[in-house]
Amino acid sequence: MTKHVKALVVGGGAVGASIAYHLAKAGWKDVVLFERDELTSGSTWHAAGLLPLFNMGYATSHIHDYSVKFYKTLEEETGFDAGFFVVGNLRMAQTDERMDEYELYASTAETVGIPYEFLTPSQIKDRWPLVHTDDLKGALYHPTDGYINPADVTMAMAKGARQRGVEILRKRQVDSYEWAGDHWIVKGRITGEKGGNLIATEEEFEIHAEHVVTATGNHAQRTAKQLGIKMPAIPVEHQFIVTEPDPALVEYRKTNPQHPVLRDADAKWYVREERGGWILGPYERNAPARFEFGVPDSFRADLFPLDLDRIEEEYMSMIHRIPSSETVGLKDDFNGPICYTPDGNPLVGPAPGLRNMWLAEGFSFGITAAGGTGYYLAQMMVEGEAEIDMASLDPKRYGQDWMTTEYGARKNEECYEHVYILHHPDEEREACRPLRTGPAYDRQKALGAQFGVVNGFERPNYYGPLDAPENFDHDARSFRRGGWWEYAKAEAEAIRNAAGMVDATAFAKHRVWGPGATAFLDWFTTNKLPKVGRINLTYALTETGTTRTEYTIVREAEDSYYLVSAGGLHAYDEDYLYKAIEDKEDEFGRINREDVTTKYGVFALAGPNARDILKELIVDADPDMALSNKRFPWLSMRNIELKMCPVMAIRVAYTGELGWELHHPIEMQNYLWDLLMKAGEKHGLKPAGVRAQNWLRQEKSYRAFGTELGRDATPLEAGLDRFVDMEKDFHGKEAMQETGIRSMCVTLLIDGPEDADPWGREALYDGDTKVGRLTSGGYSVAFGKSIGMGYVSPDKAAVGAKLNVKMQGQLWDAEICEDSPHDPTNARIRQDG
Template structure:
């Protein structure tokens, strides 16, 4: 056994085998894969092996698409047949709303290059006569989809890894990780067979690794404890059954090729062929989480008892859709653990707070994701960044400070149940809520607030009817303009025409101070630092020159700064900031970082009448001029008093109107809420949710992190040269300049359908050529039509360029407009008073 390696991959399922293979393929010639049992002994061995391309996530869609293409090449490289059956995937719909979901998904598929076609019930019956099409609205069909043998594809990747120099050690259980400051010491035990069980033997091992990747599947909780982190990867029981041969299917196969994988999403099941019979895999209600605190030592390639009553409804629905299965007996059954996360996406990337420790955990569709995960994770490790933005899969998207085992288990059960529930783009799931709330939560709720979740924190999406039932938000969701749409329109108009207030308490907030703070931040961000009392918008870049984090920086003193970033990315931003400080403190001097996110609430007041509201409650020697341009100019910060509440006020507005962010002590939030509400009454002030704010910021072409801003584009590609100071040196500068401008961010006005707006995942065309994709979408109250932001090829980025955008499977006219089409000269936001 080796005692020192470049990279140690822990876990010998499909994910681990792929990671080891792709690290070696990327050029690392000293890689070891370690498995506590036998390869595929975890969930891999009992997986159904489906390769579903259907996914709403841009990153996950790329991962799945790579896997499908990669698996086709394995036999030629390794000589092992992975059992890949390209039979197609027919995803059926019983309702128009389900078809709307498929049309929205198709937008993502189109931008990634996944082929699909829509079929009518008559076309389904013509191609596959065993399917009962009664009650169907139609289907989406993926001709390149299918299934694979999980054990075979894992062994093929393992062989490919060995051929590239990877060493694989079986029956090696990791018991401890220790970071030395330069590498990891990984200690463990050689496992032995005893009475049919796998138990620790007397022999120990120790291996040093510069990098470690954990791909431990069902054992993720044990891994998390050893690393001292929290990881919401907990398995849920998944059942599937195998039938005896179906005579009708056997007869069909005499004259036809293999039947496609069938999915009846509204009935919550998938079905595929298996040796003349069928495999039925349901996603039922009530499937329990398991192994919340670790896998028992006695559990190996084992299964749980089948609970047929739990899946009776789905079984009967299969018989309804494939009538020939009614007389077919059951041949085999499986009920095994499949790992989930609260949002269904895996945890892929650097571990929180740790160096050179990489996670690849929480895969509910592990066979589909294995190939692509290995490919893109290897890029992150070897090259510094992947070619696609992997932030949506980052392990730090679930907060270490608030995420618990109970939360993860209950949310994972919900996620399992939601595999086939309609995935509305305005979806907000209900389990474990409310969890994190600001003091004004109950006040907002009594005003009709319908909440979304940001980093576990409840935030108003919009304010609905005051007498709404608890399920109003659920009933209001849609793939088109939902029941919430008019409320958001009214809120957006209030800010454009009068005054509105947005609760932005969820913002991430840090204080950075100390003798080295200025030099550090000057290197860490790409824009000039503001003068004391002023603010600046800036970006922290990756070493690859792409956008890692967006900051509003307020300079409080010469060596003290207040950093504000997106609320959804709290620990993602914090981890990067702290690690960067640790890397540079010896060079720049002492730097203190303080997380003050939960100490300060934020109300953002904006609109032409916002100054009028604040003038009524500000306490100042000359209240009439306290908020004037002379005393409080745009892009400045001041400490003011509103009634009895001390406020750190920042003159900036994400909505692009005259406005201020009012950063206040969190314990005084209700007092300030009531004060603002009373003062704003005569001006018909509205409380405004995140959806209206999202529309308004697009009218100003304000980029959003996670949409227009991310690790796949530089700030120059985001068309933000005014926020980049090329006269100084900063992190990622050389890499940014070397990349040039591969694509460019633009704002698009769209003459779309009367009952729908884009969601920010649609393809853009020039003639028949796909030239870009939307990254944001919505409705513009200023222009009375749909709006979106997009990345297009540079030659198509000029204002006035006519394009087409695909919405609900139709092409609609679109035109690239000037940057900041609403108030492009910023006259409104600078309004004096």
Template sequence: MKTQVKALVVGGGAVGTGIAYHLGKAGWDVLLLERDELTSGSTWHAAGLLPLFNMSYATSHIHDYSVKFYKGLEAETGLNPGFAVVGNLRMAQTQARMDEYMLYAATAETVGIPHEWLTPAQIRDRYPLVRTEDLKGAILHPTDGYINPADVTQAMAKGARQHGVAIERKWQVDAYAWQGDHWAVTVTKMADRGGNLVPTDEQQVIRAEHVVTATGNHAQRTAQLLGIKIPAIPVEHQYIVTEPDPALVQWRKDNPEHPVLRDADAKWYVREERGGWILGPYEQGAPARFKYAVPESFRADLFPLDLERIEEEYMSMIHRIPTSETVGLKDDYNGPICYTPDGNPLVGPAPGLRNMWLAEGFSFGITAAGGTGYYLAQMMTEGEAEIDMASLDPRRYGSWMTTEYAATKNEECYAHVFILHHPDEERAACRPLRTTPAYDRQKALGAQFGQVNGWERPNYYGPLDAPDNFDHDARSFRRGGWWDYARAEAEAVRSTAGLIDATAFAKHRVSGPGATAFLDWFTTNTLPRVGRINLTYALTGAGTTHTEYTILRTGEDDYTLISAGAWHAYDQDFLTKAIEDTEPRFGRITLQDTTTQTGVFALAGPKARDILKALIRDPDPETALSNKRFPWLGTREIELGMCPLRAVRVAYTGALGWELHHPIEMQTYLWDQLMAVGAAHGLKPVGARAQNWLRQEKSYRAFGTELGRDATPLEAGLDRFVDLSKDFHGKAAMVETGIRSRCVTLLIDGPDDADPWGREALYAGDTRVGRLTSGGYSVAFGKSIAMGYVTPDHAAPGTKLKVRMFNALWDAEVTEDSPFDPQNATIRADG
């Protein structure tokens, strides 16, 4: 066995072999280790479906690559992966489900995934065994289907060997140790003893520059060995195989195989299997398993079937396919399938570790295996993938997450596989957990909360005098029950004042003799003077946007970096590693995470200054907040009543405003003071949804939507925040990349009852020229607003385009940047 390699891949399921194949193809020296036999984890009992349907842009690309890749494996390796390209028919019983499919189809268009629409009559004509009288319609993906999991894994393994990858079975990893420039990985030979897999006395130490873990159900053991948290925990998934259905056997004599059938409203998939049917339900109540480790005695094993738990889904299959009623059951499977709290896998760098890469938590591992290998190999060998993989980054979860949280959320995620995926959905499990001191105050005012990185954050404030039947959780693919309240909040910011809780912001203090030189190299913009702030970007090695920061300079070598709350651990890990790598070059640097010590309120609107004047303790309160003493983009310490705080004159809403960074223990006091004084000025508490609309009126880009690792700041139209006269990390790659697309803001004449969500395709005539990344409603213009990327020749203000919404094209026009108050007169207003 090799004991020194460029990359060690741990795990021989479909995902691990897909990664090994693509790393080998990229020219790396690779060893893959499997503790048992290839495919002996969840791969062996997977149903092998290849669904292209996904709301995630990155995951859609991954699945699309896999489907195309698998079709060429036999020609390359000589092994047939067992790909049945039968298509995938998703049926809808309700208009809401059709709305979901239409939103998904818009996302699919941006990736280039083919699809077609079928009416109930067309379904009945094509597939007469399917009952259709209670359907609204369906979406069909003709290019996917299902595959044999073991065969595709073996084909990828053979392809990997052809690219020079060594594969060793019956070796278990027992320890990882970072040696400064490589990993020393202790592995133990495993042996079969009476049906159990047990360790022997034979051990080896493998020297690997990079390690990838693709350990599936064993992710918790991997986490313990690495000393990190990996919220990938299996949940039971069961499916049953029926005896042959005579009606199906007769049908197949003269007709092709049915597509994979999905009745999402009934929570199941069905496909043909040797004249019978496979039913795979996603029922309520499926438990998480192996919360801490997989028992040594558990190999390619299954759990007892719980037929009572899937009775409702089984009966609905009989309803949809009446001929299945008299068919007996032949086989049943109930095995562990890994999940994560949001359903997306964990693909990318491990938090806090060097050259350690995770590929864990795949609930659709067969579908994702090929694409994960392709894009992760790009990240490892080229520095970044061609698509933005941040939404799958393992560092999107913070260290606050516990095993109980992950297990409970994973159970919820499993139960939601076929629940309507509203873009405005908020799932209830494990909430509330992380709350600010003002949480109860906000709740008493009607706040309806969302969750970001575990924090409870007001999405909007509903009516206090709501009738008993008012549904605060009304969700929709159009304008949900919250829409009117968010509009009123946005109007308040534009006309009077709004108070927004922004405590969830990630906040890091960077100080010390090396801080200034480091940050000058680390970020794109000129550093602010003491007492000033600026907006800046930290780049990936590929020159694309890794993180957006607002930098507050509070001393000569003292800075506070503020970034998106959802990306706290992601930003912290990136910043920590960058400091460690460069401290010998720049000098001593101290990094302090102040996120949970400091609360943040954003006070914005024409009356914001008047409200603060009534509270500020200053020798001359009338001039304390004037442009002369407190200019736009300035920061200084002030006192509001008895609360000392750092005020920052900036507003993400584009209104006159301040961020108030205060001691967290004084938050309720400050909230009460602001609300009491603000009442006379029309102050309204405002949630995140209104804020999102308002920032689009100012063309403020947001990380995770407009900003990501697939576009440079120059492509995002952020040239004014990039100082090309200085040297900074990623500069050369950014300049070399050039301009492949442009970020634009659009005003849209869309349907009367809906706004874009930021996933839709953009067209010039019949040509797709871009996609939206954000969407909402503009109170300033009285119509839908959106941001997105288009080809450079369609980025000029005034360009007429079309946007796909609900399977129709609607007029859209590219505006100038910051269509609301383009001269920033409102923000700069004196007083």
């Protein structure tokens, strides 16, 4: 008889066990977990079990924080000791720049509520005399974390899941997934052993599940092929060694508690105590990716041969840092696969293109993240959304149309190597680049463009000096005002005072048309739909009424629309839009849609002289009138010709100046670039990057998706009431109203340090009380000081309120200003020609 269940979790490691536990705890009945071999037989069994709270990501910090707190409760609930040793975590710094990194992290930690303290080298030596400190600048200490036994915590969560009604079945090899319209049919075979290998027997099974979650660890590539999707979750070799007992450590322990976990980030390793000896885990160069095409059936709880030569440098640096370890022999070694993704964050959330299929893959720190992942993913599945914005972990952040196996493998090797390399806020990694480029890439590079990557696309961050050394971009990175800062400032000033042009080709662009298009978009988005030839800014909401996507909608004809959204979230937005269209087409009528992202390039031309530049190029009987407010008003669209290039020109500028977005055929991009640059010479046109644009949009209080806008705040909390038409019914409206106002988005001018600006990760204080956090930050050329945007409690959101921003370990004065502090009446945007 076929079994029907509410949810099937595939994978019996720490992540799968946590998901099953939390789904049951959230109230779901009929939850089943399948494991192909034995629980913990994947990466879990050979993990070192560390629980580092250090993370620059807001969502990931919440996930790790939940895990650490949750694991401490398991023994009381289940009676099973999870093996949690709260010994603390000492993260050491050899350089001032590393301390800057810790200061930035510390402010992020405060927004989550993670405790920490800073220590001087002498304080480190006083507490832990085995550590050599003469060459240290200091350290960041987390007193509440430590390490845990991976197998024990997994078994504890499994026991808790069983106590809540979850059925856990081992030796279940899933072979196929089939969507039946309202549920999944999952088929496979019970596994057995033959000749020491794990094989699928002839005994088959079939289970029907309303929801499926895959937590298959190193087997993620096999899972992706079964589902017909792509995901860059590919394992990388990770080695760690265990030493014989260290007599000095044994002596130390006679009168002291366990030694804290040590991390020498500049030496690229962690060390923790293990039965009187040490475990050394390095993150060395040249660790190879493995199993790009799937894990062999013969690979079970197995390991790779150790490559000691590869970690010699890290081993010698451990001896330097812990001199007593020099004479200690090696007791054991491990070299096993640990799954990675290109940015080091796991893939957690709905699978692209599929219904009720959820991914929990790519965990490089799986033990640390398991507890929190189960908690927040269960919220998404049961309640429709998590209490924190999980977009930074969404599986669709790597598009389905361009991401390849080679890309995933090489980027994951790079990510492994970068675990302890300084994580600058303006970090850009070099592997697999350039990959996706617009036609104007070479022209921009020749002008000194220093590129960043969004959705695989190269786009200029800023334009550096033409005589810069080859490594200029690397040298420009800093936790303060790096070498790039003066160039971004000049670009921002050019846009405010003359003209600048930003390459916005990476924008996600879709066309939606047909008899049902108008009714659908009216239901799908919050704002009134524009009239033909006009544009509107609008939002699509989640089921819980928070912001899911921001769109600029251009109405090309009565039932034809052009939608523009964030370039970094192309597949993320497309998946949500297309699924919504499928759901509503029967109700509203036929709705056609087309992804035209790579069909059109976009140049954003802005500044007081923008109209004069276009006048020289537009083909029109009356060029002056063609670009006037009368014929081409603000927030309108016209199809124009710039010499021989047809252009959809949209009169809008993300920088808050007179400007147009020039959407053009991608094959004519170089022609148009050359035209604009030549025409702009006498008008002070300067090519500009996205860093200057980011500063300028904050001067206008323009919210950005992924920072101010996300799935943890409603448009009303974001202060976007003017883009929400409460007279109509739209998806998520009732939930948005029920949520109310929990916090408010504000803009602040900041009297910060002379050599630094906020990055958008800092805590906000009223006296000694934390009242919010920044979500964006930068420099204001209009006001000559730092600027930021963020969320504060409603009672602290009044214009003129005095607050403080935590930067570099100090509190700096900040004042909430009116929205759009630069040109609040929009006179510059609306200026006529």
